[in-house]
Amino acid sequence: MSVEQEQGERTIRCLVAKVGLDGHDRGAHVIARALRDAGFEVIYSGLHRSPDEVVQAAVQEDVDVVGISILSGAHNTLVPKILDGLQEYDAFDDRLILVGGIVPDDDKAELRDRGVDEIFGPGASMEEMISYIREHAPER
Amino acid sequence: MTDLVDDLLAGKHSALARVITKIENRAPGYREIVSELHQHTGDADVVGVTGSPGAGKSTLVDKVAAEYRDRGLTVGVIAIDPSSPYSGGAVLGDRIRMASNAGDMDVFFRSMSARGSLGGLSTATTDAVTALDAFGKDVIIVETVGAGQNEVDIVRTADTVAVLVPPGSGDDVQMLKAGILEIGDVFVVNKADLDGADRTVQQLREMLQGRSGAGKAGHHGAVATAEQGEAATEGTDDTDETWDPPIVETVANRSEGVEAFISVLEDHSEFLDRTGARERQARDRFAAEIRTLLREDANELVAGELARHGGIESAVDDVMARETDPYTVVDEVLAPLRECLDAENAP
Numbered sequence: 188m189s190v191e192q193e194q195g196e197r198t199i200r201c202l203v204a205k206v207g208l209d210g211h212d213r214g215a216h217v218i219a220r221a222l223r224d225a226g227f228e229v230i231y232s233g234l235h236r237s238p239d240e241v242v243q244a245a246v247q248e249d250v251d252v253v254g255i256s257i258l259s260g261a262h263n264t265l266v267p268k269i270l271d272g273l274q275e276y277d278a279f280d281d282r283l284i285l286v287g288g289i290v291p292d293d294d295k296a297e298l299r300d301r302g303v304d305e306i307f308g309p310g311a312s313m314e315e316m317i318s319y320i321r322e323h324a325p326e327r
Numbered sequence: 328m329t330d331l332v333d334d335l336l337a338g339k340h341s342a343l344a345r346v347i348t349k350i351e352n353r354a355p356g357y358r359e360i361v362s363e364l365h366q367h368t369g370d371a372d373v374v375g376v377t378g379s380p381g382a383g384k385s386t387l388v389d390k391v392a393a394e395y396r397d398r399g400l401t402v403g404v405i406a407i408d409p410s411s412p413y414s415g416g417a418v419l420g421d422r423i424r425m426a427s428n429a430g431d432m433d434v435f436f437r438s439m440s441a442r443g444s445l446g447g448l449s450t451a452t453t454d455a456v457t458a459l460d461a462f463g464k465d466v467i468i469v470e471t472v473g474a475g476q477n478e479v480d481i482v483r484t485a486d487t488v489a490v491l492v493p494p495g496s497g498d499d500v501q502m503l504k505a506g507i508l509e510i511g512d513v514f515v516v517n518k519a520d521l522d523g524a525d526r527t528v529q530q531l532r533e534m535l536q537g538r539s540g541a542g543k544a545g546h547h548g549a550v551a552t553a554e555q556g557e558a559a560t561e562g563t564d565d566t567d568e569t570w571d572p573p574i575v576e577t578v579a580n581r582s583e584g585v586e587a588f589i590s591v592l593e594d595h596s597e598f599l600d601r602t603g604a605r606e607r608q609a610r611d612r613f614a615a616e617i618r619t620l621l622r623e624d625a626n627e628l629v630a631g632e633l634a635r636h637g638g639i640e641s642a643v644d645d646v647m648a649r650e651t652d653p654y655t656v657v658d659e660v661l662a663p664l665r666e667c668l669d670a671e672n673a674p
Binding site for chain 2: 197198200219220222223224225226227228229230231232233236237239240243244246247248249276277278327
């Protein structure tokens, strides 16, 4: 820990997770790098993770932000499983849950109801996401 | 705060994770937490795994953890990755390799970034090991890139140190330079199916022979740096038995050699118990830890005093103007401390 951040300011930790049968991780890579350059610590899950694995990573790494990237359209099945798992391990309330990918408007409302904090679709900018995280990262 | 400790001791995963976060951030109250946890530690076997980038550390750790799980043991892993000195950010990717233990909560895997700190990281690692130990993990693996003093300090947290050497890393001098021969209790030539593996094993063997002739005190990584020297010498070799570091060949991604590696770790663990070396190592570690903490805290006290005296810049101004000199400045800053201590020690 450097002297400057010794008091007060803490490093925000983010999980960037790819779930399910979706092999497209270009976007996740770009996001992981952008978050790193913004000064965050990024844990990248790798491809084809099951919801259980994402929960395991989110709990053990004690991340502030759980970023779930899904381009397969299976968000309605996979995301709730992750949310339930986080609740099971008492790791839901103090965590920011973000979903990135192509999510139809009807589904967005439902995901939000289930506890997703924000959804970033195509065209969302890095700056938008980074400042959203800075603003909403949970107080601990 | 104590709730967190209770939750951790009760086996709650999120509490363990939060404690490690507090340790990493040196958040208010982390010292009390670590203090409370200390009495619950001492049961875990701590293994350090180090080696150059790409040597296959994460993959080997994954397979080793899976093998321990098959034997019914619980495992904690701390994987340390470098962070950018510019943004302070980091991408911690060791987790990607943990495929064999996916979804198994009894393997607690935690990534830590180096956060560009000197010394602080080894303190944080030690404390994180304390947390995992108190949580009740049977085996704790600390994984770090082996380059430089900082990493060597981290690996010293371990009872047993495994050094991974990829085949074809050839050049003898390179390895000697890194000081890596001295810290290894076990050497692993990973990717042993690649060309050049035999030659690397051969070279390692020759170098290790040189080592055992050279220094007797070096059974565990020449624990004697200048500071720890006294503690180390008083405890050296009341038995004649010394440990000759074995060389194990593995192909981690195919799980080959993993069992052999674990049995060498067990042999070393028995050796430590049989010869009393484990206790000596623990004593050395605690001595070093106490010294480090003393130095850090004393530094902080002194920095506070300096600030009250107008800060370093104004002191430098005065010294530059030849109104005072560095020795006088230090005397002045430390005067209140000295008075306090004198008053304390007066009969």
